[in-house]
Amino acid sequence: MNAATRQSFPDINELRREMALIDLDPNFRSMLKDKNVMIVGPAETMLGTCQGEIIDSHDVVVRFNTAIQYMPFTSDLARDIGTRTDVVYCNNEVLMEGIFHQKGISLETFKEVCAVAGIKHLVSTNNDFTFPAHDEPEPKCRAEYRAFKLFLQQQDVDIEFRMLYSTNVIVRKLLDGYVGRTGFLGIVDLLAYDIRQLNITGMTFYHKGGHLFLEDCVSELHPMKNHQGREPPGNTKGHNSYLELELMRKLVVLHGAKLKIDEQVQMLIDARGPRE
Numbered sequence: 001m002n003a004a005t006r007q008s009f010p011d012i013n014e015l016r017r018e019m020a021l022i023d024l025d026p027n028f029r030s031m032l033k034d035k036n037v038m039i040v041g042p043a044e045t046m047l048g049t050c051q052g053e054i055i056d057s058h059d060v061v062v063r064f065n066t067a068i069q070y071m072p073f074t075s076d077l078a079r080d081i082g083t084r085t086d087v088v089y090c091n092n093e094v095l096m097e098g099i100f101h102q103k104g105i106s107l108e109t110f111k112e113v114c115a116v117a118g119i120k121h122l123v124s125t126n127n128d129f130t131f132p133a134h135d136e137p138e139p140k141c142r143a144e145y146r147a148f149k150l151f152l153q154q155q156d157v158d159i160e161f162r163m164l165y166s167t168n169v170i171v172r173k174l175l176d177g178y179v180g181r182t183g184f185l186g187i188v189d190l191l192a193y194d195i196r197q198l199n200i201t202g203m204t205f206y207h208k209g210g211h212l213f214l215e216d217c218v219s220e221l222h223p224m225k226n227h228q229g230r231e232p233p234g235n236t237k238g239h240n241s242y243l244e245l246e247l248m249r250k251l252v253v254l255h256g257a258k259l260k261i262d263e264q265v266q267m268l269i270d271a272r273g274p275r276e
Contacts, residue, residue: 055082
């Protein structure tokens with residue numbers, strides 16, 4: 001375990017109690033109930049796997065962040081990662097800069113992608129490094145939620161939109177103050193719902209390897225840095241995918257057969273994957 005870890009890690013009972021506190025969205029819950037869900041991460045380990053048809057056969061397909069800017073996928077990429085997308089979890093930078101301000105995807109393309117890919121829910125993971133305290137009268141994320149909700153209504157984009165609050169707070173607590181990455185927050189959030197099974201592929205928890213959907217991404221990802229290889233400024237606690245992986249091991253034990261992971265994630269869980 002890397003030096004950047006906490007002194008004591010939550011046991012299974014603590015993890016179960018914390019996850020029970022996650023607020024559930026009724027519309028999201030209705031869509032997910034008893035469904036077989038597939039998370040498709042953006043790791044380059046997906047290349048050459050020819051999983052596209054298998055991925056698209058699941059009841060619900062989930063992707064992350066800038067994947068939405070690359071849809072519809074090319075035929076070669078679709079062969080490996082599929083074409084369907086029911087849910088996109090994205091951070092507020094992608095949400096506001098990439099979509100709202102159209103710096104990553106134009107409005108016309110965004111509307112077309114939502115229709116072609118079949119996107120039903122867009123979820124903001126709200127995981128920047130300035131997540132507000134509960135007693136703040138008007139945190140920035142609330143204003144962004146209202147602005148983006150209005151944006152979808154005005155542009156007549158027929159998808160559901162939600163923003164994570166309790167999921168983010170709970171994960172940050174479990175990670176000893178570090179900020180959960182979009183993918184990890186998506187895993188924890190989905191496991192809180194009444195799904196039949198959560199399948200995970202294409203994730204390496206930033207333990208080396210590249211990224212399919214980030215042109216400015218460094219060639220070798222690092223568990224303590226962002227996709228550009230930078231650490232957060234000052235004494236801010238940023239991401240810590242070492243701790244995410246430790247918590248992932250607990251989630252595997254807690255959820256048993258409900259959680260199905262691919263070989264790459266299993267190697268990391270078994271501590272056989274690339275570690276620092």
